[in-house]
Amino acid sequence: MGGLARRVSYSNLFSEKMKGLPSLLVDGGNYLTDERGYHGEVRPDVAVKDEWILNAYEKYGVDVANLSSHELRYAARLLKTGSEPSSIVRRLVSANIVSESKEFSAPPPFLVRELTLRNGGKLKVAIIGLTEAQPAPPRGFRIEDPAKVAASVAQTAKKTADVVVALARIKQSDARRVAELAPAIDVMLVAGADSVAESFTPPQVAGRTQIYFSSFETRMLGELRFYRQSGGGFGTRARYISLDDVVPDDRAALDFANAAKAAEEQTRSATKDLLEDWLSKSRSDAVKTQTSHGFTGSAACAGCHQGQYVKWSSGPHAHATDRLVQKVFEFEVGCLSCHASNRDPKQMLQSIQGIDCERCHGPGAEHASKPATGYGRIVDVKSNCLSCHTADTSPRFDLQSAMTTVKH
């Protein structure tokens, strides 16, 4: 994505087209793809897609985007502390995503954007982000009950702004309860439609908060207009614009979307090629690198430890690489650290298929040639197993019963 000109101004698509009309372009949440791999990580092609979506938000000047639980798995990598937050990160908002680790910083609870009105006056709009708790956040984050935090955050926001808008990725049925608890919210935009049936839920009023529901369809743009009333307050009117019929495709935007699709496709084929390439080079008998590190290969052990060899061959570890083949688009070099036998962590692509004897017992060439010199036991069996069977990869791992299964 390096070629994309980085925009620093916050002027959005609409303020450019409708000169003089103050506007903000916002997103209520659930705009990234949340498809996960087997262990819950964002797949490489999905990560590329998400990166393009966020770059589009930057290119088209989305002013504020609610960071919801659906975005967090991918966005976590952008929220790492220690680096200057990117321009897209500076547009993210969330009042109830909390960082539990020094490694990450959560976005601010609200952002304030100042608009210049047609009469030259200024209007400050505070935009709060709220999200449901599911899907569960990745390690390092906690999601608090949106209803519990909304009230105090809205009150604080009200002190710094003229209008308080909440972007809420919550269930439609929860909207009223949250709004009633947080009367300082003037307008709540709920992006929680999960079905076509929920697509056109009519607006509601809870106390003095106006609640609008966004459509389920991504090709539907919601427009909310604010009108100043003589008494000092304001009225609102909403409409949905179907981007299919009314608005012709923008050539540049279409090119951008096609480039995104191509990048995603290219990632899938690169992932597939990488796996196939590694598979073709990594059959244990074909790999010679092992000798340089004192390894000899499982076949060499078979002659003297036939029982162990037979038991191992029919167990899960000998076939641990097979699972990667079934998940070709999830493949990353990192998978090999647990699903294959690496001789040199710096040369992961030289790993051998399967988890072989020496992946657990260590280099065995010397022992195999002079068994009398001994080999040595695995001193700390538990940490050997847990180095791969982590809380993330094997949440239900029980050492004792697992040991019984693989005992040889």
Ligand code: HEC
């Ligand atoms: C030439 C025969 C031979 C080969 C090849 C061989 N071993 Fe052994 N291994 C032995 C003998 C003999 C012992 C000692 C048995 C005993 O003391 O009960 C032994 C013991 C072991 C032990 C127990 C260690 C200990 O200190 O008690 C392990 C583990 C082991 N071998 C693993 C391997 C692995 C893994 C390979 C292949 C890399 C291998 N062996 C190759 C003959 C062999």
Ligand code: HEC
């Ligand atoms: C930190 C170690 C580790 C890494 C890295 C890892 N895995 Fe795993 N994986 C495991 C363990 C351990 C299991 C067995 C889990 C269990 O059944 O308790 C497993 C199981 C699996 C399974 C299911 C196997 C079955 O029994 O059906 C798949 C599929 C899988 N992993 C794919 C991947 C892919 C793809 C990657 C790379 C993106 C990956 N893993 C990276 C440790 C790891």
Ligand code: HEC
């Ligand atoms: C997943 C890790 C793992 C793999 C793979 C593995 N082992 Fe073991 N092996 C162990 C553990 C743990 C023990 C018990 C602790 C010890 O004796 O070091 C053990 C014990 C042994 C023993 C001693 C048995 C005894 O009765 O004392 C031998 C011999 C052995 N393994 C050989 C092999 C051979 C040969 C292979 C490959 C065909 C193999 N192991 C693959 C983890 C593994």
Ligand code: HEC
């Ligand atoms: C190099 C990484 C690695 C190490 C070390 C390792 N495992 Fe595994 N283990 C895996 C992977 C990957 C799988 C999934 C293989 C599959 O199902 O295809 C697995 C699967 C298993 C399974 C079957 C799935 C399940 O959870 O029921 C058991 C049992 C198991 N391992 C026990 C152990 C024990 C006990 C140890 C320690 C002696 C150990 N493993 C060490 C990576 C490892």
